Amino acid sequence: MKQQTLILIKPDGLVKSLTGNILTRLSETKLEIAAAKMVRVTPELAREHYKHLQDKPFFNELIEYLQGKLHSRRKVLAMVYWGENAIQKVRELAGATNPEEAEPTSIRGAYGRITSKGVYENVIHASSNESEAEREIKLWFEPDEIILDAYPVKTITIEKLSKKVWS
Numbered sequence: 001m002k003q004q005t006l007i008l009i010k011p012d013g014l015v016k017s018l019t020g021n022i023l024t025r026l027s028e029t030k031l032e033i034a035a036a037k038m039v040r041v042t043p044e045l046a047r048e049h050y051k052h053l054q055d056k057p058f059f060n061e062l063i064e065y066l067q068g069k070l071h072s073r074r075k076v077l078a079m080v081y082w083g084e085n086a087i088q089k090v091r092e093l094a095g096a097t098n099p100e101e102a103e104p105t106s107i108r109g110a111y112g113r114i115t116s117k118g119v120y121e122n123v124i125h126a127s128s129n130e131s132e133a134e135r136e137i138k139l140w141f142e143p144d145e146i147i148l149d150a151y152p153v154k155t156i157t158i159e160k161l162s163k164k165v166w167s
Ligand code: DAT
Pocket: 053, 058, 062, 096, 097, 118, 119, 120, 122, 125, 126, 128
């Protein structure tokens, strides 16, 4: 079954210069890159992304981590990968949530760590099921930023829209 999945290279992955390495690992899956961009993560975006964890004791640290406040890298690389069984393939490569429990050869097992404050710095995010993938892809990307018809769209007309263009 063809699927799409959201992947984030989190601020620790960027600060450790792991982007090329992670993309190489992801290319083993033979999935296609359908979208990619650098994103400056607002508190609102971070909270919405992790809203299923808002009652957890580590929620505030997690939100600061995703914003890059722990790594002086205020950005993440957001991507959509597409292809056969994409969600499970990427989750397997990513490894378990807790980097100490992740397979040593998985991305999180190889590069993740638990900080002394108990934050799991696990280098990448990967959607864990189809409904989560849909929610997350729609949260991080606009339809025009994805090189496939990810989900149904509608066209709206916005009047008096102002936006930046090249001067
Ligand atoms: P995953 O990222 O594997 O989908 P999740 O959705 O349960 O895991 O949690 C999202 C992130 O929250 C995870 O990548 C790291 C952090 N996290 C989860 N459980 C944690 C815990 N017990 N202690 C510290 N951080 C945790």
